[in-house]
Amino acid sequence: MTQVNRRERDRSGTDRDIRRQARELLVTQGPQAVTLRAIARELGITAPALYRYYASREDLIAHLRADVCADLAVGLGKALAEVPQTDHIGQVLAICRGFRAWALHHPQEFALVFASPAAAPGENCAIAAADTGTESFGQIFLTVAGRVLATGILLAKPDEPVPTDMRADLTRFRDDLVVNMAATGVAVPSELVGVGTAYAMLRFWVRLYGQVALEVFGQFPFPVSDAEPMFESMLDDLVRDVGLR
Amino acid sequence: MTQVNRRERDRSGTDRDIRRQARELLVTQGPQAVTLRAIARELGITAPALYRYYASREDLIAHLRADVCADLAVGLGKALAEVPQTDHIGQVLAICRGFRAWALHHPQEFALVFASPAAAPGENCAIAAADTGTESFGQIFLTVAGRVLATGILLAKPDEPVPTDMRADLTRFRDDLVVNMAATGVAVPSELVGVGTAYAMLRFWVRLYGQVALEVFGQFPFPVSDAEPMFESMLDDLVRDVGLR
DNA sequence: CGCTCTAGTAAACGGTGTTAACTCCCGCCC
DNA sequence: GGGCGGGAGTTAACACCGTTTACTAGAGCG
CATH class of the missing domain: 1.10.357.10 (Tetracycline Repressor, domain 2)
Structure with missing residues (x-):
């Protein structure tokens, strides 16, 4: 129970981090700067990891x-x-x-x-x-x-x-x-x-x-x-x- | 005289071609498709050649x-x-x-x-x-x-x-x-x-x-x-x- | 323990803007 | 006409990008 929660909290936590970073890039450097690699870099992970959360960059933008x-x-x-x-x-x-x-x-x-x-x-x-x-x-x-x-x-x-x-x-x-x-x-x-x-x-x-x-x-x-x-x-x-x- | 004109006509001619192609790409495939390499490809030249005409992609877009x-x-x-x-x-x-x-x-x-x-x-x-x-x-x-x-x-x-x-x-x-x-x-x-x-x-x-x-x-x-x-x-x-x- | 499932990684592909060094040839001057 | 300056264009390279594939490591569960 708690484990599942733990796991899911981790997941939704990094999900929140992803969107927060994307948002940050959007407001500070404009839409062309919100790039999967930049988001990942800022989060200390690699770009393909984002595909665990969003099907594509366009998908991420939609959620944004x-x-x-x-x-x-x-x-x-x-x-x-x-x-x-x-x-x-x-x-x-x-x-x-x-x-x-x-x-x-x-x-x-x-x-x-x-x-x-x-x-x-x-x-x-x-x-x-x-x-x-x-x-x-x-x-x-x-x-x-x-x-x-x-x-x-x-x-x-x-x-x-x-x-x-x-x-x-x-x-x-x-x-x-x-x-x-x-x-x-x-x-x-x-x-x-x-x-x-x-x-x-x-x-x-x-x-x-x-x-x-x-x-x-x-x-x-x-x-x-x-x-x-x-x-x-x-x-x-x-x-x-x-x-x- | 004519030679200078010739040269300049060539230049402004390909310049027109560049903008026409850029425009074509813009209307048919959207703004993200108007890319230097695509324009050059369509014109039968290479991308760096475009820098003889525009300082950057952004510059080209401005003229567009x-x-x-x-x-x-x-x-x-x-x-x-x-x-x-x-x-x-x-x-x-x-x-x-x-x-x-x-x-x-x-x-x-x-x-x-x-x-x-x-x-x-x-x-x-x-x-x-x-x-x-x-x-x-x-x-x-x-x-x-x-x-x-x-x-x-x-x-x-x-x-x-x-x-x-x-x-x-x-x-x-x-x-x-x-x-x-x-x-x-x-x-x-x-x-x-x-x-x-x-x-x-x-x-x-x-x-x-x-x-x-x-x-x-x-x-x-x-x-x-x-x-x-x-x-x-x-x-x-x-x-x-x-x-x- | 072992199995499964998943977040994350590494490597690679094809695409991008941009730069640097290099040809090549037109048009000018002598 | 013979050199020559300069500009159009090329090739090669760099650093990015999105995306896919195959892989690893570890957590949770029986």
Whole structure:
């Protein structure tokens, strides 16, 4: 029993070490530096040993992605905990500001998780991270959104007009939202969340993501000495457009 | 004379071949496949020969970036030519749609030019590509904006309130805009373009970029079968918010 | 004790960027 | 025309990289 535990603890211990080292290399030297041999070297083992833990470098990177995602989620969770649960707008702002701050402080991770063309096909980690058992970053988003919805403050008229071609997708999204919220223990009257609500949330995310990505990649059309005022201004618009405040 | 030309033509000829091959590899096999040895192999030469043309792989990639940028610019220029010069809204829409279409059809290039963390520090190619003599992608944007402004249709009140902390940056941007437009032959009354105008253009770009990046990287919070309606909806909002239509 | 199973190793293969020394030939000057 | 400088290109080598194969050493279990 203890022996098995011992053995398994050793294994998962070095596994943790591997991912920690990979992460370290990623943040300090960029993605091209996270190499199997470098990780192994730093851990005092040899590169092929890593194949006991991951099928390939790509596999390791995928797990790294999930790790980054999970870390972001706990970070946002902490930021959220510092805002009273009754201050819903404050919670929304905290999430958005937290996401931006994280992205700016971890550009490599951001690029890896949120802007790598390889991640494009199929599901991604933004909301649904079904493969990793860990709570995903998107879960936090949805949880906060659920809390806001639960107060009866409408994000938008539940049946606000929506591009007709998107109605099917949005309906599915809405249904997912409802079950997701129920699963996280947030009771929200299901008639409050309609396709219009789902659409509003989508647009909210698009603009938040876009602003952050632009800032991280420095794609401003002119030199910007400090982008925070712009972010705050955008956030103000966003919160107003979506029906809060 | 001719001999010198001959020699130089040979040189710039193989230079063009190198970049063309690099480009080919980029689009067909992704960025990790654009390798010096592969390029050389395809050209029937050996890898070290490439060092006669570029100081390093990174240097080659940088030039590739500029090439991609320039190509996008001519592509957008063509799209623009198919819209009557008097249809200013149509021109704006053509540019935006062209940008999206290009990004979706060339995700690798898009990631390389518009979403690589390495490109972040300092100037980028979005607007100012002073190092490459070629017209940049941003020039097209500015030209169209200039045409719109020249008609007297305000993008926004020239002195619309602006985040105070951004005033200095925006003023510089405005000044750049004016000289840029003058240089491209678009006569625009300088009192029509104020910091508010500059701010409106910035916000326009942020939302366009954000939407396109999100779509290219597939970072939707749920499976979207067809993102075009959403793009069109966003475009509609954008054009209206900015004061056109 | 012996058996099994596994984390780890050593060696090797083919690929990479990069450097150094070397050809070879074009275009210029005398 | 005859040398010659210089640049395009080559070959060889170095130090990396991911990955595979065959192996070793040791822990846990009967």
